[in-house]
Amino acid sequence: MLRLRLATAGKPVVLCIGAHCDDIEIGCGGTLLQLRASYPDVTIHWAILSAPPAREPEARASARCFLGDGAQHSVSTEQFRDGFFPFDGAAIKSYFEALAQRVKPDLIITHDRNDLHQDHRLVGELTLQTYTFTERLKYGVPGSEQEMRDLQIVTYERNLSLQRPDLTAAAAAAAAAATTTTTTPGGKG
Numbered sequence: 001m002l003r004l005r006l007a008t009a010g011k012p013v014v015l016c017i018g019a020h021c022d023d024i025e026i027g028c029g030g031t032l033l034q035l036r037a038s039y040p041d042v043t044i045h046w047a048i049l050s051a052p053p054a055r056e057p058e059a060r061a062s063a064r065c066f067l068g069d070g071a072q073h074s075v076s077t078e079q080f081r082d083g084f085f086p087f088d089g090a091a092i093k094s095y096f097e098a099l100a101q102r103v104k105p106d107l108i109i110t111h112d113r114n115d116l117h118q119d120h121r122l123v124g125e126l127t128l129q130t131y132t133f134t135e136r137l138k139y140g141v142p143g144s145e146q147e148m149r150d151l152q153i154v155t156y157e158r159n160l161s162l163q164r165p166d167l168t169a170a171a172a173a174a175a176a177a178a179t180t181t182t183t184t185p186g187g188k189g
Contacts, residue, residue: 004035004137008106011041011072015105017127019119020050020082021059025066027139028109032066043072045103049085049092049123051077085119092122096130105134112138 006012014035018024024032024046035042046063056077067073078095080088108131113124124138 004031004038004107006039006042006106011043012039012107013043013045013103013105015045015047015099015103015108015110015131017047017108017110017123018049019085019111019117019123021048021055022062023111023120023141024048024109025062027111027141028137029066031109031137031139036066036068041072044074045105046073046075047099048075048077049080049095050082050119052079052082083119085122089122093126093129096126100130105131108134108136110136110138112140115140117141117143 016024051059063075110127111120111124115121
């Protein structure tokens with residue numbers, strides 16, 4: 001199993017960014033659980049860019065399943081339109097600039113800027129532009145069987161295959177937090 005070592009003198013701060021509800025849980029849920037176990041004093045900021053009102057309570061409940069009730073953690077949601085991020089780029093870029101003023105992380109976990117989904121790709125690009133000198137782990141949210149086979153976490157110098165337990169833990173926590181909201185196959189709800 002991959003062990004992360006955060007190089008920080010104080011309490012580590014991690015920023016997780018997801019384009020949509022459940023992207024963080026699916027993409028890096030197991031990694032977050034491992035980080036919390038390894039660093040009990042970690043502060044995690046959980047940011048979701050597209051959490052429509054019908055899914056926001058589900059997103060917040062799911063985040064709390066991973067984060068616990070620690071006051072040091074935060075969950076923020078926005079309502080950028082699913083599938084239209086490239087067309088709303090200026091507003092999303094402004095959101096990232098404001099986020100960078102509020103959150104100074106030691107590590108960011110976010111989408112890969114080479115993701116096939118346009119919203120994920122823009123989030124990955126803006127994360128790199130906004131937090132140029134911050135360590136990043138990138139995740140993918142597979143949308144096809146081919147993407148599932150190719151899914152990797154990429155650091156600056158290594159490609160590390162994502163382990164199945166990450167997906168299993170993420171799916172279990174997301175299912176535990178699910179409300180009566182339904183998601184259409186291939187859609188985001």
